[in-house]
Amino acid sequence: MKDKKTTISVQGTAIAILSNKKDDFISLTDIARYKDAANTDTIIQNWLRNRNTIELLGYWELMYNQNFKPLEFEGFKKQAGLNSFVMTPKKWIETTSAIGIVSKSGRYGGTFAHKDIAFEFASWISIEFKLYIIKEFQRLKEDENDRLNLSWNLNRTLSKINYRIHTDAIKETIVPKNITSEQAHIIYANEADVLNVALFGKTAKQWRTENPTAEGNIRDQATIEQLLVLANIESMNAEFIRMEISQSDRLLKLNQIAISQLKSLTTNPTIQKLN
DSSP, X not given: OOOEEEEEEETTEEEEEEEOSXXXXXXXXXXXXXXXXXXXXXXXXXXXXXXXXXXXXXXXXXXXXXXXXXXXXXXXXXXXXXXXOOOOHHHHHHHHTOOSEEEEOSTTOXXXXXHHHHHHHHHHHOHHHHHHHHHHHHHHHHHHHHHHHHHHHHHHHHHHSOOOTTSHHHHHHHSOOOOOHHHHTSOOSSHHHXXXXXXXXXXXXXXXXXOTTOSSOTTTTOOHHHHHHHHHHHHHHHHHHHTTOOHHHHHHHHHHHHHHHHHHHHHOGGGGGOO
């Protein structure tokens, strides 16, 4: 089964996530980069030398991995913490048949671990950083669920609405304006607001201030066209983060993409044929 790769940004650090139908694996290499980008392998190996880490990994495998080798685990547990003890992800995986940690090769490779394990590694790096990772991870899962619901309902919804996207009045309502220099240079606290400003021209908090009695949030009030563009620029933003493009430059790029795509939707009559 091919894994789906996504990226979250946590305090300026891009962290890759590999997901399949059952589990999510988070990059330990990227988490370690938050502490020391030049020595990620050493950081991971130092964590693996810890007795508490070996116990965590072993007990997790005993719970979820029928092919795990408990005798080899016991041997490592006795050695863990000694000055002579050396452990690497490859050694752990090959010796115990572990599945909670995996190594990936290639351009975006590195060491990945099941989210249960990755969160503990993040805690070892920094308690505060772990909490931010959990927050962004939960936001990612919520966004994925929203997109699934959108995909499931999209055809049915489009067939029901009276599609008048070609009219000038609607164009002026949903096509965003160009980002101002002032907006581009604001440091936004989370990536969700980068997308909000690029598409809607305002943060979620600004929208709530302007619409105190409205139900839901800024995205709940979006049109189908805006939600389609939002899904597109969200995936583009993840790639821009991986390319280490600054937040201000990403905002400007995403804003131009949003404008272009919404203009295309408003002038393309074939969109009306979706069902």
